[in-house]
Amino acid sequence: MPASASIAARDTSITWGFQTEPEPYLDDRSIDEIRGRVLGGSSSVNGMVANRGNPRDYDGWADQGLPDWSFAHCLPYFRKMETFDRGEDPWRGGNGPQHIETCPADNPLDQAFVAAGQEAGYPYTEDQNGRQHEGFHIAQRFTHNGKRWSTADGYLKPVLSRANLTLQTQTQVHRVVFDGKRAVGVEIGHQGAVETIEAEREVILCGGGDQLATGAPAVWRG
Ligand SMILES: Cc1cc2nc3c(=O)[nH]c(=O)nc-3n(C[C@H](O)[C@H](O)[C@H](O)COP(=O)(O)OP(=O)(O)OC[C@H]3O[C@@H](n4cnc5c(N)ncnc54)[C@H](O)[C@@H]3O)c2cc1C
Structure with missing residues (x-):
């Protein structure tokens, strides 16, 4: 409705x-x-x-x-x-x-x-x-x-059981971490702690087109 x-x-x-x-x-x-x-x-x-x-x-x-x-x-x-x-x-x-x-x-x-x-x-x-x-x-x-x-x-x-997928909720991305011009990870806040998740391959940003927040990257490790 x-x-x-x-x-x-x-x-x-x-x-x-x-x-x-x-x-x-x-x-x-x-x-x-x-x-x-x-x-x-x-x-x-x-x-x-x-x-x-x-x-x-x-x-x-x-x-x-x-x-x-x-x-x-x-x-x-x-x-x-x-x-x-x-x-x-x-x-x-x-x-x-x-x-x-x-x-x-x-x-x-x-x-x-x-x-x-x-x-x-x-x-x-x-x-x-x-x-x-x-x-x-x-x-x-x-x-x-x-x-x-x-x-x-x-x-x-439908794909939550995939071995190469981890879903982490209650987590806000603060920024994409760069090495020069290459995105190499994301800095996140989770349960009061700040940590960096490193990407082995790529960072995909999908935080919403007209979003004011930093964005919600998915980190592709494998
Ligand atoms: C009230 C409303 C009504 C709408 N009605 C329609 C409709 O009837 N039909 C239609 O086709 N479209 C409608 N839309 C538009 C449609 O829903 C959006 O265009 C679409 O969902 C956008 O998809 P997206 O993946 O780009 O962004 P989103 O769906 O917004 O996804 C972005 C995700 O990234 C997360 N995120 C953002 N920043 C961070 C961060 N820093 N750290 C972690 N996570 C973060 C957000 O929480 C969210 O889960 C409506 C939108 C709204 C708000």
């Missing part, structure tokens, strides 16, 4: 509790800048709406000099990441770690809303993540059997 997702989003035991500076164009109000602080990151506290965005936006980024962001280049990754409940087709994936379900929308008002959009002259699309993005539609969500399906559910939990 996405409407109640805001309960998780405002729970500062599982979010960072960031706030913006007073915004001059919002009567100096500070705005919540919510980011998840829990396994799965923000995917564990977000609104679960599965919407890739308009392909023309991706192509616009490619036109502006980022060819890897063209929709044609991204599409195989979108397909690879998902298991769509209505099955695989040229746009959708059927065997990926991230489950996506179509909302039941079984209240008569849901159908009336979609019909009203069409009456008003807007297009209807059967799958906004498929051939046609634009149009009134029944939303899709990141759930599996009706329950939130975070990136931790999809990518992390």
